[in-house]
Amino acid sequence: MTLTFTLDPAVDPTLRDGILALWADVSNAGGAVGFVPPVTPEEIRPALLRQMLTMEEGRTRLLVGHDEDGRVAATAFLTFNTDDLQAHWIWLYTVMVHPGHQGKGYGRALMEAVERVARTAEGFERVEAIRLSCRGGLGLEDFYTRAGYKEVGRVPGAVRVAPGDDRDDIMMLLPLG
Numbered sequence: 001m002t003l004t005f006t007l008d009p010a011v012d013p014t015l016r017d018g019i020l021a022l023w024a025d026v027s028n029a030g031g032a033v034g035f036v037p038p039v040t041p042e043e044i045r046p047a048l049l050r051q052m053l054t055m056e057e058g059r060t061r062l063l064v065g066h067d068e069d070g071r072v073a074a075t076a077f078l079t080f081n082t083d084d085l086q087a088h089w090i091w092l093y094t095v096m097v098h099p100g101h102q103g104k105g106y107g108r109a110l111m112e113a114v115e116r117v118a119r120t121a122e123g124f125e126r127v128e129a130i131r132l133s134c135r136g137g138l139g140l141e142d143f144y145t146r147a148g149y150k151e152v153g154r155v156p157g158a159v160r161v162a163p164g165d166d167r168d169d170i171m172m173l174l175p176l177g
Contacts, residue, residue, distance in 0.1 A: 003065035003073055003106055005113040007121055011052060015064070018072030020044055022098055029099035032135035036161055051077055051094070063117060065097075065110055073098045074110045078117065078130075089129040089173075090118060111147040119176055129175045135159050136168030149174045 009015060020041035027035040027044070034047060054060035059082065065074030079091040092114060097106045118127050132149070134140040136159070141151055149172040158169035 003067060003109050003113075005063060005065050005074075005110075007063050007117055008055075008061055009064050011055070011062070015072065016048065016052075017041070019064070019075055020048060022072050022075060022096055023048065023094070025099055026096045030138075031096065031099070032138055032140060033094050033096055054079060060093075061117070061121075061123070063110075063113060065106065065113065067098075067101065071098075073101050074106055076110060076114050078114065078124075087126055089131055090124070090127050092130050092132040095132070107143065108147065111144075115148070115174065115176070128177055129173055131171065131173050133169050133171050135161070136170050141170050141172065144172045147174070 023033060023035075023044045024039055024041045026033050027039045028037040030037065035044060051060060051062075055062055058080075060077050060079045063076045063078065064072060067073040074097045076095045077093040079093055081087055081089065081091070095107075095110065095114075097110060114130065118124050118130050130149075131152075132144065134144060136154070145151070151170060152173045153171035155169040155171075157166035159167040161167055
């Protein structure tokens, strides 16, 4: 099975609901995508609406991976900096692969698609690097390191998952030059 990636798809109700379902499934499986389980798609909706607003403003681009059945299986949001002094790099947010597809290489395929977009897609001409942050304690930094990212900073205990469960906020960077 493979994923078919689309940059800037039209967000209709089917896609919106697919992203919400994916986000809830990833969160409820323990994924570090801004929520702590249990969470419902309705609880996630405000976060998606905020992302969609930045998409409408042209500050964020959405990359979606559909599986062979046409379901939303992976997403990533690529967000431009509004500060001209930082316009040469972008943020990567909400990198998700459906838990049912774990172990199939979809995460690697998503990261390769993100890098390809940042290197070649229209509107990314000034982009020289991709930056992301990930929650410590899950081995995510190892996954991103295998995708070519380097750890460039760490804030101990910056992410409070639950009372008494603080995790590091790990900053990663992929230079494109």
